[in-house]
Amino acid sequence: LQFGFTEVHVKQGVKLLTGSLVLVTMAASCSSDGTFDDDSLNFGPSAAGGSSSGEPLDPGEQVPLPEPEKEADASFRVPVVSGRWVWTANPTSGRVALIDATSFTVKTALAGAAPTYLAALPAPKGSSRALVLNARSNDATLLATTADGEIEARATLPVHAGANAWATTPDGRFAIAWTDASAEANPDPSQGFQDITVLDLEGETPSSKRLSVGYRPARVFMDDDSRYAYVVTDAGIDVVDLKSERGPIVEREVEVSANPANDTARRDVNVTPDGAFAFVSRDGKDYITVVNVEQGRFKDIALPGVVTDLDLSADASLAIAIVREPTLAADTPAAGAGAGGVAGQANEVGAGEGGAGAAAGGGGSDAGGAAGQHGGEGGGDGVSEGGAGPGQQAPTKSMVVLLPVATAFDAPGTFERVRLNELFGSVELGQQGETALLYSNGVPRTHLTLLQLGEAAGSSHRTLDLKIPIFSAISTPDGAHAIALLEPPAGSKLPGAFAVVPVRRNLPAKIQGTKAITVAMDAGAQTPAMVAISDERALVTVSDGVGTHLAYLARMPELTVDAIELASKPLPRASGIVSEANQAFIAQQHPEGRITFIDLDTNAVHTLTGFELSSQVSQ
Amino acid sequence: MKSPSQRALFAPSLLALACLSCGMSDSETGALPGLGNVGGSPDGMGPNAGGSVTVPGTGGASTGGAAGAGGAIVVPPEEELEESFLAPVVTGKYVFSANPKSGRVAVIDAETFAVRLFNAGFGPTYMSAIPGGRGAIVINDTSDDATLFHLAGDDVSVDEVALPVHAEANAWAISPDARFALAWTRSEPSQADDPTSGSQDVTVLDLQRMTSKRLSVGFHPTKALVDDASERAYVVNDEGVSVITLGDDPEVELLARVSEDPLEEAAARDVSILPDGSFAVVRVDGSSLLRIVDLSREDAIQSFDLGAPVTDVDLSHDGSLAVAALPGIGQIALVPVPPTGDAASFERVSIPGEITSSVALSQGAELALLYQNGADNSHLTLLDLREGMGRALRTVDVKGPVSAAFAAPGAASAILFQKPIRGSAKAGLFSGVPTLQKRSAKIVGTDAVPSALAFDDQGRYALVTVGNEASAAHGVYRVQLDTLQEDYLPLASPPATAATGIVEEVERGFVAQTHPEGRITFIDLSTARAHTITGFELAARILQ
Numbered sequence A: 001l002q003f004g005f006t007e008v009h010v011k012q013g014v015k016l017l018t019g020s021l022v023l024v025t026m027a028a029s030c031s032s033d034g035t036f037d038d039d040s041l042n043f044g045p046s047a048a049g050g051s052s053s054g055e056p057l058d059p060g061e062q063v064p065l066p067e068p069e070k071e072a073d074a075s076f077r078v079p080v081v082s083g084r085w086v087w088t089a090n091p092t093s094g095r096v097a098l099i100d101a102t103s104f105t106v107k108t109a110l111a112g113a114a115p116t117y118l119a120a121l122p123a124p125k126g127s128s129r130a131l132v133l134n135a136r137s138n139d140a141t142l143l144a145t146t147a148d149g150e151i152e153a154r155a156t157l158p159v160h161a162g163a164n165a166w167a168t169t170p171d172g173r174f175a176i177a178w179t180d181a182s183a184e185a186n187p188d189p190s191q192g193f194q195d196i197t198v199l200d201l202e203g204e205t206p207s208s209k210r211l212s213v214g215y216r217p218a219r220v221f222m223d224d225d226s227r228y229a230y231v232v233t234d235a236g237i238d239v240v241d242l243k244s245e246r247g248p249i250v251e252r253e254v255e256v257s258a259n260p261a262n263d264t265a266r267r268d269v270n271v272t273p274d275g276a277f278a279f280v281s282r283d284g285k286d287y288i289t290v291v292n293v294e295q296g297r298f299k300d301i302a303l304p305g306v307v308t309d310l311d312l313s314a315d316a317s318l319a320i321a322i323v324r325e326p327t328l329a330a331d332t333p334a335a336g337a338g339a340g341g342v343a344g345q346a347n348e349v350g351a352g353e354g355g356a357g358a359a360a361g362g363g364g365s366d367a368g369g370a371a372g373q374h375g376g377e378g379g380g381d382g383v384s385e386g387g388a389g390p391g392q393q394a395p396t397k398s399m400v401v402l403l404p405v406a407t408a409f410d411a412p413g414t415f416e417r418v419r420l421n422e423l424f425g426s427v428e429l430g431q432q433g434e435t436a437l438l439y440s441n442g443v444p445r446t447h448l449t450l451l452q453l454g455e456a457a458g459s460s461h462r463t464l465d466l467k468i469p470i471f472s473a474i475s476t477p478d479g480a481h482a483i484a485l486l487e488p489p490a491g492s493k494l495p496g497a498f499a500v501v502p503v504r505r506n507l508p509a510k511i512q513g514t515k516a517i518t519v520a521m522d523a524g525a526q527t528p529a530m531v532a533i534s535d536e537r538a539l540v541t542v543s544d545g546v547g548t549h550l551a552y553l554a555r556m557p558e559l560t561v562d563a564i565e566l567a568s569k570p571l572p573r574a575s576g577i578v579s580e581a582n583q584a585f586i587a588q589q590h591p592e593g594r595i596t597f598i599d600l601d602t603n604a605v606h607t608l609t610g611f612e613l614s615s616q617v618s619q
Numbered sequence B: 001m002k003s004p005s006q007r008a009l010f011a012p013s014l015l016a017l018a019c020l021s022c023g024m025s026d027s028e029t030g031a032l033p034g035l036g037n038v039g040g041s042p043d044g045m046g047p048n049a050g051g052s053v054t055v056p057g058t059g060g061a062s063t064g065g066a067a068g069a070g071g072a073i074v075v076p077p078e079e080e081l082e083e084s085f086l087a088p089v090v091t092g093k094y095v096f097s098a099n100p101k102s103g104r105v106a107v108i109d110a111e112t113f114a115v116r117l118f119n120a121g122f123g124p125t126y127m128s129a130i131p132g133g134r135g136a137i138v139i140n141d142t143s144d145d146a147t148l149f150h151l152a153g154d155d156v157s158v159d160e161v162a163l164p165v166h167a168e169a170n171a172w173a174i175s176p177d178a179r180f181a182l183a184w185t186r187s188e189p190s191q192a193d194d195p196t197s198g199s200q201d202v203t204v205l206d207l208q209r210m211t212s213k214r215l216s217v218g219f220h221p222t223k224a225l226v227d228d229a230s231e232r233a234y235v236v237n238d239e240g241v242s243v244i245t246l247g248d249d250p251e252v253e254l255l256a257r258v259s260e261d262p263l264e265e266a267a268a269r270d271v272s273i274l275p276d277g278s279f280a281v282v283r284v285d286g287s288s289l290l291r292i293v294d295l296s297r298e299d300a301i302q303s304f305d306l307g308a309p310v311t312d313v314d315l316s317h318d319g320s321l322a323v324a325a326l327p328g329i330g331q332i333a334l335v336p337v338p339p340t341g342d343a344a345s346f347e348r349v350s351i352p353g354e355i356t357s358s359v360a361l362s363q364g365a366e367l368a369l370l371y372q373n374g375a376d377n378s379h380l381t382l383l384d385l386r387e388g389m390g391r392a393l394r395t396v397d398v399k400g401p402v403s404a405a406f407a408a409p410g411a412a413s414a415i416l417f418q419k420p421i422r423g424s425a426k427a428g429l430f431s432g433v434p435t436l437q438k439r440s441a442k443i444v445g446t447d448a449v450p451s452a453l454a455f456d457d458q459g460r461y462a463l464v465t466v467g468n469e470a471s472a473a474h475g476v477y478r479v480q481l482d483t484l485q486e487d488y489l490p491l492a493s494p495p496a497t498a499a500t501g502i503v504e505e506v507e508r509g510f511v512a513q514t515h516p517e518g519r520i521t522f523i524d525l526s527t528a529r530a531h532t533i534t535g536f537e538l539a540a541r542i543l544q
Helices: A019-029 A329-334 A367-372 B004-014 B018-022 B026-030
Strands: A009-012 A085-090 A095-100 A106-110 A115-121 A129-134 A139-145 A151-158 A165-168 A174-178 A195-200 A207-212 A219-222 A228-232 A237-241 A249-254 A267-271 A277-282 A287-292 A297-302 A306-312 A318-328 A347-349 A392-404 A416-420 A426-429 A435-439 A447-452 A461-465 A470-475 A481-486 A496-502 A510-514 A530-533 A537-543 A549-555 A560-565 A570-578 A583-588 A594-599 A605-609 B089-091 B094-099 B104-109 B115-119 B124-130 B135-140 B145-152 B155-158 B171-174 B180-184 B201-206 B211-216 B223-226 B232-237 B240-245 B251-256 B269-273 B279-284 B289-294 B301-305 B312-315 B321-326 B331-336 B347-350 B358-361 B367-371 B379-384 B393-397 B402-407 B413-418 B428-434 B442-446 B450-455 B461-466 B475-480 B485-490 B495-503 B508-513 B519-524 B530-534
Touching: A085 A115, A085 A129, A085 A570, A085 A583, A095 A115, A095 A129, A095 A139, A106 A151, A115 A165, A129 A165, A139 A195, A151 A195, A151 A207, A165 A219, A174 A219, A174 A228, A207 A249, A207 B485, A219 A267, A228 A267, A267 A306, A277 A306, A287 A306, A287 A318, A306 A426, A318 A426, A392 A435, A416 A447, A426 A470, A435 A470, A435 A481, A447 A470, A447 A496, A481 A530, A481 A537, A496 A537, A510 A537, A510 A549, A510 A560, A530 A570, A537 A570, A537 A583, A549 A570, A549 A583, A549 A594, B089 B124, B089 B135, B089 B495, B094 B124, B094 B135, B094 B495, B094 B508, B104 B124, B104 B145, B115 B155, B124 B145, B124 B171, B135 B171, B171 B223, B180 B223, B180 B232, B201 B232, B211 B251, B223 B269, B232 B269, B269 B312, B279 B312, B312 B358, B321 B358, B358 B402, B367 B402, B367 B413, B379 B402, B413 B450, B428 B450, B428 B461, B450 B495, B461 B495, B461 B508, B475 B508, B475 B519
Parallel strands: none
Antiparallel strands: A009 A530, A085 A095, A095 A106, A115 A129, A129 A139, A139 A151, A165 A174, A174 A195, A195 A207, A219 A228, A228 A237, A237 A249, A267 A277, A277 A287, A287 A297, A306 A318, A318 A392, A347 A416, A392 A416, A426 A435, A435 A447, A447 A461, A470 A481, A481 A496, A496 A510, A530 A537, A537 A549, A549 A560, A570 A583, A583 A594, A594 A605, B089 B094, B094 B104, B104 B115, B124 B135, B135 B145, B145 B155, B171 B180, B180 B201, B201 B211, B223 B232, B232 B240, B240 B251, B269 B279, B279 B289, B289 B301, B312 B321, B321 B331, B331 B347, B358 B367, B367 B379, B379 B393, B402 B413, B413 B428, B428 B442, B450 B461, B461 B475, B475 B485, B495 B508, B508 B519, B519 B530
16 A cells, blocks of 8 residues: 555554454463563463474364464554654544644644544655545545645545545555445445545546445555556455546456355455556465456466465565465474474475475375365475365464565466474565564464575574564564564463564564553454554554553664553554654544654653644643 | 336336337337326336335345256246336426326426426326327326327427226327327236136227227236337237237237147246237246247247246347246257247357346347346346357356346446345345446445336436335435446435336436325436425416
8 A cells, every 4th residue: 555655654453353262272372371470571381382283183183273364464554644744633623633743833724524534645845745534524635734834625525425544646646535344343244335436636626536346345556657546355356547538447357266256265465566466365275366467367376275374575576475284193293393492493495386286295185176276387396285184283384485476477386485394374574575574373373483585595584482472563664673562361460562573683582561452352342552663663552441551662773662651542543653753653532632752762752732722732 | 028018117217218208119108107106106007016116025145146066956936026116207308297186297397397287187197108209198097088198399288188998997008109009907916816807908099089999808918018010009918919900990800829728827927029019929937938929820839948947038129039047957048039940049058157047138138137036146147148249158246135137228237126135234235237347246235125226328327216105214326337336315205106217308317206295306317416396286386
């Protein structure tokens, strides 16, 4: 997604599992007395024990498969920062505020009814532009700063009812208001959220046009040329031509399945920045689909096991699939990383000629079937991964499959496999894409594996034990560090934790307990942590929703963490880093508006309260 | 089965009433329903036909509908629902609306919203447009006569002569040349077992000579139409098809039998008649035989065994092609009419993995919409019938079970009426489906059951009315068919039965509603702005 700036990231931990599920799976992997005690990080023996694999079962005994991985990335929203300014919207008052993070001056303006969803737009140096969706008046207001620093509402354009998300082109000319179904609570099945509204912001008279796309849009990508938008839906990928002779139109819909009417597995779709290719994974399936978007064709690529995550490198040169390798009972001695698990013991880089042949190579009784039908083009290379079937154990190790994006469609059987003696299901690639962060949240695991990418790296890796099960991880923009949100086991003294992880240097991670949860077991009732991150700072904000509200400012490469108390509850998705002003900020719940700035060098706190009433109190 | 004449029953809605506003073709006018029934009276379906929406049940399961592999498949019987979605009468830019209680007919200018009232006979109820924009005619249900309204430019006048019609007439078939109007009595299924309710009278009105003549046709008429040449009328009934010669002295020429078994259950038959009246295409529930009947003779039946029970047949608008659904063997048969060879010569199209027991053809037969409504099935299969397209198939999942399908003029899109998706709190559901492009259907949950549909004649817009007198919510969706943008406009009162239409001349749609003094809402098709007129029966000047 293009938001017009790149230096600030925010992550937010949302746990989608029910509590019982988590406890059950934790019990299977950790001893019951493994606890997280206090700030000094005294862990019970089991928690430190790493990725225990459990006792092997008798042949033929069925074991529960791991929970699917939770896709946390969708919850990580970038806050609305433009240059040195922060835009905030208050749906209750109908006002939008623009705060200069260097001088802490505030300007406010009225938008429509219930301004709620903001997006920053590219603007000339020294100025700022933003769009806000007015949830109640079903329109959007285009806002910009004037020469004297005031806010000007330049246009109000109608949008469809229920819009709750933005996608903007890199050049800032077009914005698409769409409805993210995942943000809606218990939507009716007849609510397809199929409307999108394309706003053309160019010229003196901006315009808007409603279009219809497939059922339940999940993601919207804009291409680098600001010409096409790609809307990922249940049906496939809708290609929106933003500059057709008839104005914005849905040019076509690209199917990603040979039988779309019956392809009901939950999908994750990634589109390359140039819009040329898309890569699709499906829950519980042992293949991925590569789509040539321009040609409207796709091919399934069989992989040696169930694909739990799929991501694209930042430069879109690589698609990286995570495959959990099923293990036969007879193979169990090889399973497990062992206590501590600091480094993987096995690192096999495959020859990469496999495809379907590799998947069908033997092993479990069902191994060949699912993979074989997807018809990879390469021949078998003798890899003997088992498929799901009787006699099979729960997976204990995973494989990273590296597919070159440029050739994946034409040569779908050619890919590189990196086998690690670790169990993981999720991958996070930083903006630099030089290191893959590998972890699991479908099965509670404390290990974070850092896999070097690129030819020079030779797929070397190291594994860190973060002591507490990992929920999500995010790299700093320069890829030198990462923040991992952790989920302490029940009974731990502190309810939340995160880790500051040196990625480029072989140093231990800093584990920090927090006084409120970082991972929400129940997203509706709990407040997950927000993470804002730059190359040298990260701000992790937590709240119990009652009286404990803290922001933890981590410094990198020092790996020090300072806790800063907040006066009120943070608003969701409302923290960020204003690099130009060297400030972090957290917007908070307050009738007249409240936002706290934290100097990234001195930790000096500056809280603005009541700026919406123009009776600004600065503390 | 939907013959051209049957199609005309909902042509005013499906084809945007263009025919009504600019002169209907023969067959279309032949079976036009009664006029608007703004006053809440029933339409041409008969006094008790009432319910505007006959989509069966709600809350049904949404199932994938994939067929099992191999072997014949027994599928539940299909339901013919398209005919229930009717529209009122438009002539030129005027909407004619009859009120049986007041005995008046309102003529509303859809451009200026000016209303004029005219007295008709007693109980004016069943109305039809006269082709060529020449006016309208209404059956006065109480006085058993018909009143003719002439339209010339902006002038509307009432003919002084009220032509007698038989008692209980409730439907019209009008000749394309506007000379003849056939008043007949549509039998309801509830009458099937009543031997005293044969409804065998028909009345032929000569609108040039202003004469009327009663005739008797077969038992239980179910449909009637006039051929393209305005020379004959055809009345489908239990015994077969009664052929009436029009002209100066109308008479029943012959009864063309459609079955060799005189005891065959007539209710199990679907009879479609070609627009030129030359042949009828007949299917029988549960039978694999498709019959082609020469209507110029009494006993001229050809039977073709298609290999599996024929669950539905749709006839192209020009009558040259019949498309038969054979879900038992997963096929569609394309039958040229009249056939030029035996059954083996008919082109077959296999529909792999789907159960398609209903067929709805687009107006130009470019496209066949294939679906199932005898059981809950959320799949719609699109069969491209255009030359050079290789009979391309595409199946889309529209989430909720399909009840009825309608192709828009031009066949670029379609509207489906559906049951709600399983687990949905919505009362109704419809979809807009791009048919010639590979794009997703637009799924729209509604707070009331869709009850009526109208397309404009260019296929750019559709109106979908939801709700009826029994529902708490009522409104109308303006659907822009190229983008599938839909805009909901709530209605202040329940829509009347079969009272949604489009006035092509001024690019406005309308929904007449039940209201003691009359209420109609016009919708500008391009802007989706609504304009409601209420109480026109009281406020308007009565013109004699």
